[in-house]
Amino acid sequence: MTEETTSSTPKRGRTGLIVLLLALLLLGLLGWRGWAMWQAREARMRANAAESEQRIGALEQRIDALRRDQRAQTQRILDAAATNRVLRDEVLGLSQRGALLEDSVSKLADPTRHGAQALRLDEVELLLSQAQQRLAIADDLDGARRAYTLADGALQGIDDPRLLNLRQALAQERAALDTLGNGPHAAIARRLDAFAAGLKKLPDRAPAAEGQQAAWQRLLSPLVDVRRTENKTIIAPTERAAGQAALQIELTLARAALERDDTVGFRAAVVRMEAWLPQLWPDSPALRQRHDELKTLRTAVLQPSLPVLGSTLQQLRQLRNSGYSLPLPQAVATPSPSTPKVER
Template sequence: MGSRRLVVTLLVLIVVGIGVWRGWAWWQARSAQERTAASEASLRLDALEARAEALRRDQRAQAQRLLDAAATNRVLRDEVLGLGQRGALLEESVAKLSDPNRHGAQALRLDEVELLLSQGAQRLDIARDLAGARRAYALAAGALDGIDDHRLLNLKQALAQERIALDALGAGTQAEGGVRLDAFVKALAALPRDAHAAAGGDTRARPAWQRVLAPLVDVRPTRDTTLIAPAERTAADAALQIEISLARAALEREDDAAYRAALDRIGTWLPRLWPDSSALRQVRGQLHALRQAPAPTPPAVMGTTLQQLRALRNAGVRLRLPPAPEAAPESPEVTP
């Protein structure tokens, strides 16, 4: 009985061992399959990534080729446009060469008139040289009067109107403003610095105690804002000179806003440098007149003659050329 039980136990243990061994073998096989599948999936993923990278490289190469092709097309288009412009310039040059207005003394006079009008406009616009502009317009009028053609009558009238407008400007608003600013600066230099001198009083008419203490104490009203300390007055004088220089510069470049702003700042320095007096009030009146001066504006008719002349020449107006002198008929020789 005991031996049978032992045999059964051994059989059970053998069966259990075989089952455990088979399970372990199955688990090992499954793990190996999973590792193999993961390795194959990793290889496929690497291959896909390599293929995607190759596609990206191809895409970048295609994009670079497209950019190169676009740049080449732009260069070719620019070259074609340049050729077209050169052709147009050549046609224009040929047309100008074939234009009879480009030949003869009258054409040269028209060129001279256009050059003089351009120089006069440039002198007026850039340098505000009214005298130079008047001389240039006078020379242009003289050259234009030498051309006898009724189609230039409007041009001559426009030039006469421009010369009248130039003469009406006088010395020019800029020159007048500079003269008035110089007069204002001279008036500033003549203002009295001392309060008693500004009031027009005599030191002998002051009380005795004020004359005694005058070298030590100067009595001033509490509402007086005039600077007393020498260092402050020196700094204020320097600031005033800077503002005057800024006003001159703004007047020369015709910056009306900066010019008026500089005059306003000059007005703020006046009560701090000079005590109130009739002379200071007169100077303030001059400063107010400078601020109220009108801004320089060129006449509306300026430049019309040059525009009309260019319009006539572009329209192909042909001037009447003087007839060529006819050759005298040759008399036949009489032989004896």
Template sequence: MVSPRRRSLGWWWLLLLLLLAFAGWRGWLAWQTRQADARAQIVGAEQRMALLEESLEALRRDQRSQAQRQQQADATNRVLRDELLGIGQRAALLEDNVSKLADPDRHGAQALRVDEVEMLLTAAAQRLDLASDLDGARRSYALAAGLLNGIDDPAYLSLRQTLAQERTALDAVGADPRNVAAVRLEAFAATLHALPERTAAVAPESRPWWQRAFGRIVDVRPTQGAVIVEPADRAAGLAAMQLEFTLARAALERRDADAYRAALARVDAWLTRLWPDSAERRARREKLRALKALPLTLRLPVLGSSLQQLRALRGAR
């Protein structure tokens, strides 16, 4: 039979175990609560970080768009500034032209005529310099003279005389020297095929006795300045000479006198190699030397004097 004292101790131990169990359960609940709060704080921090990153990215996009709009605005401002400068320059030119036309000492119709005369003289000079167009230059000079005759200002009297002298000198030129040289070169090239390929036969009685004796056995030819007789070599030489003619024509088109004369010198060398010495060959070489001496450009000291005098007169007035 259990004593009352042991029974009371058992109850006390049971109560203590219950208290310990309750305390452990409460501690576990508190730990779970703290863990849930910590996880919630972490999740909230991550969400706030994500929101901050989105905000920063949005700010960066706004900054980039603002920079692009600023660049576009700067470019637009530059374009507008250039347009304003251009408008200002055009306005200044218009004002200058209006002031010149409104000048009582400068009649508007006369100023326009003088401008046309200067334009025609400039066009004539460019035709001569760039294309050697003598006919076009003469027409431009004729039109300029007609306009200049319609100006009744006595200050342009000397200019009319200078223009008449320049027209006379230009009419005296005749044809373009380059065209004259080209025609004569073509005619010279066309006559080369008529040259004799062999020297005239010498009468047997006029030969020395050793040539009459051994002429049918031995053919003696000088080695220096020998003429090409082999058909293949002659064909190659003729082709080379035609190439030199082509180079001379190209030099004529460029008005390159040095290259033109050098090509004709090489043609002369081929003449001595392809055809033997004869009166016809000497005549062709004389014509070739005359061709080399031909001028290729216009040599008129008075050309351009009217334009210079007109510009000097306008600048002085």
């Protein structure tokens, strides 16, 4: 029994060792296989991430290209819209010229209208001259508009296609005159009237805040009026009356300068009115508002510059100085009566 036991013990030891080695080999093989699979998985993930980044970069480039194309298309659309507006204006001008030409051709068929055309051309020049005189001398916009309307009616009665540019210049001049409305004189006169009405609402005393006066000043305020010596406001009633009269004179001078389009005189009168305000009324929000009104009036434009006005009269005179003359009416040919032949 002892020999069998001792012989079986080494066999079991070798078998266990082989099993242990096989188990370790299997574990190592499984570990290596798992590590290889993990490395392959990481490589695939990195490749997918790089491919995703490339795709994202390509998409961003594509989006940037689409945005640039969109901006270019928007600019082209804006340019096309501007071109269409210019073309539409040109088509409207051509249609207007075509309508005037058709009207002129239809009037040329009437030979009875040519006798008074020379007189009507003189009438047009006279009406245009009167319109310019009303604008230059009296700033009479309504009278100038009526004169332009009469000149347009007289010009429409002249059957000559060479006056087509003259009719268009007159239409532009009338449109420019309509944009003035009542004119700058009326607006400035209303502002002067509003300024004169606002002078009556100015306070004679400066608004004093509560708590600024001493107790003895508040007690003596019903009997004595205490003011600062550095204040430039005139206190004496006679001096105030003289100052207010001088201010009204300056206001009248400003209105007179406005009527005769004297910009220098108007601004000088406004500056003198600004100098009188702090001498007649103490500082207050209402007084500062009057100062702001005078500053606005000082920079006002009395006579607007419209280079279109007067262009029709200038073109008409240049046309006449170049030797323009109305065409003579063509005589209507009447068939002569044929003499009958007498047969013998």
